[in-house]
Amino acid sequence: MNPKIKYSQKTHNCGEVRLKNVGENVTLFGWVHRRRDHGGLIFLDLRDRSGLIQVVADPSLSREAFKIAQKVRGEYVISAKGKICRRPPETENPNLPTGEVELRADEIRIVSKAKTPPFEVEDGIVVDENLRLKYRYIDLRRREMLSSLELRHKVVACLRNFLNQEGFLEVETPYLTKSTPEGARDYLVPSRVHPGHFYALPQSPQLFKQILMVAGIERYYQIARCFRDEDLRADRQPEHTQIDLEMSFVSRDDILSLVEAMLKKVFLLINQDLIIPFPRMTYDEAMRRYGTDKPDLRYGLEITDLTPIFKETNFKVFAQVIRDGGVIRGIKVEKEFTRKQIDDVINLALQNGAKGLTWFSYLGGELKSPVVKFLNQDEIKNLIQAFQLRGKNTLFLMADQSHVASQVLGILRENLCKQLNLVKSNNFKFLWIINFPLFEYDEEEKRLKSHHHPFTSPTEESIPLLDSEPLKAKANAYDLVVNGVEIGGGSLRIHLTGLQEKIFSLLGLSPLEIKEKFGFLLEAFKYGVPPHGGIALGLDRLVMLMARRESIRDVIAFPKTQSAFCPLTKAPDAVKEKQLRELHIRLR
């Protein structure tokens, strides 16, 4: 016999009643999921968070209960008391965990009534998302939404247990703080007490977690809300949650191993036994082979470098590009494409920055293309060999500077994958991308920018390059990628004041700017700072992947729309003039 649920007016949860409870007198509460009137009997599917159970109102058992059952409608909240009985054999429902039993009601009470909901409380409904967000309290009653929240809960509990066991301290850092240096736009909060001054909501706890390392916390984590006032893309929210951690006295591999062990635990929640360590790939290799720093390894379509084949070519287009330091690269589709399909691919390439795209079709052992006539027999042979052509194939080749070729072919690759439906596996393909560039060049501002953030340390070997060829310097930075989605990133940080100041000056920050923005961190570094590093994983994306949902909004209880609006509460909203006055601001 199940013990009565503690701290509740229910004796049992609806979805947990089983054969072993037959004969017990129970009190259940829940929502009427469905009501079937079979004339002499009324059947109610009673739903609570745990699941459904069938409640039978039989006038021969209680005329009163039967009368009330006649009145109830979908989504009414009711209580039902009575005995758990075994269902007659032919009426068992094998699809329901409670399908062998039913509650024969002695008493039914209506706790609160319900209007007809704006959409069905069922999985897989097709409803405008704004309507779902406005009536989120109905939307969250749907099993698939509830399951996502439950999974999120379990993931977070599992992460915390793991990190607690590994000696991490959970420390809360302020939400009312100062601009953080992540580069996105800050949400600002006007101060009433300090006229003209503003707090910023943190884009991440980056500076605080580094300060905590200086304070000797050694292992910190926080499930932290982070805020970015960016133009929202499909999978962005004004506030997102990250699993934020930082460690002292560690190597890069210590951090990667810890994260691997943590995610192995977490994925067991959905019965996925991840193989660790995860593969590692340098940024350069990822860009060369997949044209992206977040490759989806569930499918091939790898980019092949053909530059050596065309070193001596007479085909002018290729020759010119190679002379200019560019590359010839291509991908192979194991399929014959129609002229229309080929044109679509070419257009996509042009739209994404290609100056042109060369195609070949391979059929019956023969290579065809408008440019075949410019190639010699060796080149054709080598091309066939490089791509290991067999059966029916289509090739797309690009000739351009390396980074343009990577970018365009990366997009083609992703697009062709979708078009050809190449992702067959439902597995999770994890991959570490390592050895990121330390800097990138900002064409607009004509200066170096940090590829990650300015606290990222260069690799030991890169330090001599800082003065001579800073764009060739590599960082002790790493991203974690799953199925083409970046779910986290981090780095070993700089812990030496001199090096940190050098990086700031390479970024073109003036001493005054440095002092204003990061002065307190540099000051802290003067009082004994341990070597440290960390990572932040996006919780929303992680749970989205685990729950196999398409949108992070499906794993957030109360998300905002793409215009950062909440259809439920109607936030943001107008405020009173008095409030603005107190905050020393006015509207423009």
Place this chain on the structure above:
Amino acid sequence: MNPKIKYSQKTHNCGEVRLKNVGENVTLFGWVHRRRDHGGLIFLDLRDRSGLIQVVADPSLSREAFKIAQKVRGEYVISAKGKICRRPPETENPNLPTGEVELRADEIRIVSKAKTPPFEVEDGIVVDENLRLKYRYIDLRRREMLSSLELRHKVVACLRNFLNQEGFLEVETPYLTKSTPEGARDYLVPSRVHPGHFYALPQSPQLFKQILMVAGIERYYQIARCFRDEDLRADRQPEHTQIDLEMSFVSRDDILSLVEAMLKKVFLLINQDLIIPFPRMTYDEAMRRYGTDKPDLRYGLEITDLTPIFKETNFKVFAQVIRDGGVIRGIKVEKEFTRKQIDDVINLALQNGAKGLTWFSYLGGELKSPVVKFLNQDEIKNLIQAFQLRGKNTLFLMADQSHVASQVLGILRENLCKQLNLVKSNNFKFLWIINFPLFEYDEEEKRLKSHHHPFTSPTEESIPLLDSEPLKAKANAYDLVVNGVEIGGGSLRIHLTGLQEKIFSLLGLSPLEIKEKFGFLLEAFKYGVPPHGGIALGLDRLVMLMARRESIRDVIAFPKTQSAFCPLTKAPDAVKEKQLRELHIRLR
């Protein structure tokens, strides 16, 4: 043999090395807590988060290590390699958990240097708090601060484990949202995308957690940051953390019992085995006996009601007050007071709203007072009996309306307790205050206000009073008080639309205001709402009490000052005109 620490360049934590590790070769990292140069030998106390260990630099073992040890100073970060040895018997330190062993260093490396810190890394230092906040990374190195953060971590982990086991779902609610109805000033966040509109940072997740109940979550919790732009008092912060929970299908006692069981677990962390259930006292009784709704039960000094004794008195002051519906109440000090001490008490009473205070001294069986001559023998006898006077006593009596008498005597009681040092026990005296008034009268705005918040349900018996005598209506509300500090409060909520609308109208809210502020909640209530209730406990205060600290700032990693300023980061700060322009605001 301890296994090597995982995911670290250390093999062991400094404070965890014991006799059983003797003979092991270890690598330690940490801060130099103290350095003693004994000529031939140098002793370094190496500190990490786990504690201290003695490192010995002996030139006969390694001349190199000895040379480096000569150079290190306090708070330098170093690594030390070598063998763990048993200390020579006469040099053992019984005050240190590692006091039987030491590390004889083969190698010492300086990882980073440190300037002399602005204050000592020791417990119990007397330093201006602003300096501690500015150099928080030094302050947090002190064992007492670190212990507070560690305790906070453990408390939160314990709370979560308990709630997870009881079937609660942890759900994150938005921080960028709409004004909540807690009555304090909101922090506002201007929207860039919606010109002239503002988000509010939540004063609590109240509305969202009620929406989650409508959504069928049944048991919700969150360790939630809450924001109030109030003038800061000693124990207030612009952002504080609360343990926020809500339950469906519960009675008041279900919630109280759950909280009791949870706190029993939590207090075991500091070896306090709480006796549950906690005592319960009605609001009216607390006000009558202690003059406050958060009485500290660690001492007596109870307020005695003397009104019946003076029902027929000839003493005009008392007689007049009783005629006007007032009360005569007093407290007894078990001590003879000097005239000066008596005057101080009288002044305190006058400053706090008393029109006068009558005193008596009792000495050698005789009652003395300027007013004794106005009292008859029965009155004197009854007074002696009511207070059970014996030995030396001083009495203070107030004649006024009940709420004034409660307020003033409550303040006197607290003050006399401090003056006489009456709190002898270090125990935790928990107390539930129940049956709060549903409303209070706002003299300024000449209207009813909610004593808690407008979603608090009236008790069953009070519903008939709502129209006739609303100020007599009691609420299903409860506060949890420990040693005179309120650490939490909650209520059963209203779950019926009609009753909720009635309460709003009694509060003088117009239909338009109701719709604007709470429309979405009332709308949600139309789709099947379960009976529900909850509580929020202040985490900062709870941990402060458990850590036996005087200020919540000592249990917050990065608190603000009383002017809501962060001396470490200098937030809030000026921002760029461009940012204001993007947010469609300007400064006044």
